Amino acid sequence: MAFSTSTPADLAIHKRDWKFGRGAAARRWWHGGDPGRTAFFNALSSTFPVGEKFFMTAVRHYRNGAPAPLREQIDDFVYQESMHTREHVFFNRQARDAGYDIAPCEDRAARTIAWARGRSPLMQLAATCALEHFTATLAHAVLADPAHLAGADAEAQRMWRWHAIEEIEHKAVAYDTWVHATRALPRWRRWAMRSLAMAAASLRFHGVVFRNTADLLAQDGRNDWRSWRGLLAYLYGGPGAMRLLIGCTFGYMRPGFHPWQHDDRALVARTLATLTPPAGSEVAA
Numbered sequence: 001m002a003f004s005t006s007t008p009a010d011l012a013i014h015k016r017d018w019k020f021g022r023g024a025a026a027r028r029w030w031h032g033g034d035p036g037r038t039a040f041f042n043a044l045s046s047t048f049p050v051g052e053k054f055f056m057t058a059v060r061h062y063r064n065g066a067p068a069p070l071r072e073q074i075d076d077f078v079y080q081e082s083m084h085t086r087e088h089v090f091f092n093r094q095a096r097d098a099g100y101d102i103a104p105c106e107d108r109a110a111r112t113i114a115w116a117r118g119r120s121p122l123m124q125l126a127a128t129c130a131l132e133h134f135t136a137t138l139a140h141a142v143l144a145d146p147a148h149l150a151g152a153d154a155e156a157q158r159m160w161r162w163h164a165i166e167e168i169e170h171k172a173v174a175y176d177t178w179v180h181a182t183r184a185l186p187r188w189r190r191w192a193m194r195s196l197a198m199a200a201a202s203l204r205f206h207g208v209v210f211r212n213t214a215d216l217l218a219q220d221g222r223n224d225w226r227s228w229r230g231l232l233a234y235l236y237g238g239p240g241a242m243r244l245l246i247g248c249t250f251g252y253m254r255p256g257f258h259p260w261q262h263d264d265r266a267l268v269a270r271t272l273a274t275l276t277p278p279a280g281s282e283v284a285a
Helices: 035-060 068-097 103-117 121-144 154-169 173-181 187-219 225-236 241-252 265-272
Strands: 015-017 282-284
Touching (some): 068 154, 121 241, 154 265, 225 241
């Protein structure tokens, strides 16, 4: 069966070796002095190093049998994710320097990934597709609405926006790998497998991120109703990053779904025009 995709033929996935926050002092409540928003983004960051290594392994498993254009995109995907891993390891170190114990959060993410690694390679890829859709949705939100990062320290904003740009650039690589890897399966089975993976990934993602957030708020003595009321209003009201994930979950389960049915490359281009690369940064073709 020939491989076909809705990914734009002229899509560019750039290799950017950008480093953020080097030499900058760590600030405990870096997100506008707000402990709740800081805790949420720190909780999210604590999952990225182990999560992105899982994504790379899941996609790379199917690289050798993929057609040449997809192989090249898989290589670009792995490069970008390896850079994200490096920068979030550093970002998490800054959270430690600011006084947080991140280890319980990282351990919780690692246990979830260990559970996922016990599934078949195909279901690991399906889980990667689901979580990549989450990150692409959050990435679009962060770039489209400045309110998500309003008040955050400038260097942290740059790092999260850079990450968002690259999540959008490679948002369909795992999915296209899935389409190729399952090309011999009946459509109904492919749909059922990816929908089941999305349901499981959604439950585990929300569970890990919110438990990590609660742990970090507790370290500030702020794990109380007042803090959660403000944080939940931010996450599910306006600007509502987590509210958007509810809609994207059901959209992903729609038969015929593809990540590039929503082409947000213009948003990426507008953001890049305002984002100054760190000194000494490199971008490969």
